[in-house]
Amino acid sequence: MEVVKKEFWQFPSDLNVLDRVLSSFEGLNQPFIPQMAWLQCQLALAEAFTNAVRHAHHHLPSDTKIDIEITIYNEALEIRVWDCGEPFDLEARINNLVEDVNAELEGGRGLPILSQVADELTYRRTSDNRNCLLLVKHYQPEMKS
Amino acid sequence: MLFPILTQLQKMSSVVKIIEPSGILDKVNVDPLRKKIINEVENGADIVLIDLKNVTFMDSSGLAGLVLALKTVRAGGSQMYICCLNNPVKTLFDITNMNRVFQIYTSRKEFDQFLFSTQ
Numbered sequence: 001m002e003v004v005k006k007e008f009w010q011f012p013s014d015l016n017v018l019d020r021v022l023s024s025f026e027g028l029n030q031p032f033i034p035q036m037a038w039l040q041c042q043l044a045l046a047e048a049f050t051n052a053v054r055h056a057h058h059h060l061p062s063d064t065k066i067d068i069e070i071t072i073y074n075e076a077l078e079i080r081v082w083d084c085g086e087p088f089d090l091e092a093r094i095n096n097l098v099e100d101v102n103a104e105l106e107g108g109r110g111l112p113i114l115s116q117v118a119d120e121l122t123y124r125r126t127s128d129n130r131n132c133l134l135l136v137k138h139y140q141p142e143m144k145s
Numbered sequence: 146m147l148f149p150i151l152t153q154l155q156k157m158s159s160v161v162k163i164i165e166p167s168g169i170l171d172k173v174n175v176d177p178l179r180k181k182i183i184n185e186v187e188n189g190a191d192i193v194l195i196d197l198k199n200v201t202f203m204d205s206s207g208l209a210g211l212v213l214a215l216k217t218v219r220a221g222g223s224q225m226y227i228c229c230l231n232n233p234v235k236t237l238f239d240i241t242n243m244n245r246v247f248q249i250y251t252s253r254k255e256f257d258q259f260l261f262s263t264q
Binding site: 016019022035039042043109110 | 168169171172202205208209232233236237240241
């Protein structure tokens, strides 16, 4: 697959920079990406970022960096988010959530959103002792006249 | 005989309050909105409409705050409606199935028509 666009950003662990995360992402939008897929990825990115701030970096200083990499192909988009938190079995957590969709209306909708949007979703420990969330979304490219 | 008529009119018309939040609705700024909504109900609003036309983006924490507000409003015997969702916000409501929990109007005009038909 040929990479159409790839960008890497670093943000502090601060919920107040969510608007900067979103506008950076918006800058990558391509005319061939279907709007629904794009909006779902934007939402998933926001959830992945705030999840890292609120959970993975909960006990870490707010200047702890969260790394984000977006890779756009003709027929897919990949979101990678690295955090410096403890190891955590997010995939097991998501599988449990899927079985119990209506568990809580008020909270914890971030992970179900990630699993709904993703065609592939992994959360793995890296060799430098961080966690990397990878979300892959496939789509049919649209021809724009 | 004017008073009974007036009382009747008051019974028929509900107190409607409209709140227009703006910007990003997330963990950081949904709490002030939730307090504002509950405040309106405590001050006698029968119906609270949250007009989201100026909300550019909402995440699951923002949505969670609205769900909490909805529960509180309904528990107090009032109603809460939302309208004017942009595409990013609509995406969130669709993906979480919250479009079935909230009563949503596409425009203020559609909400006004609903209101008029119930009065």
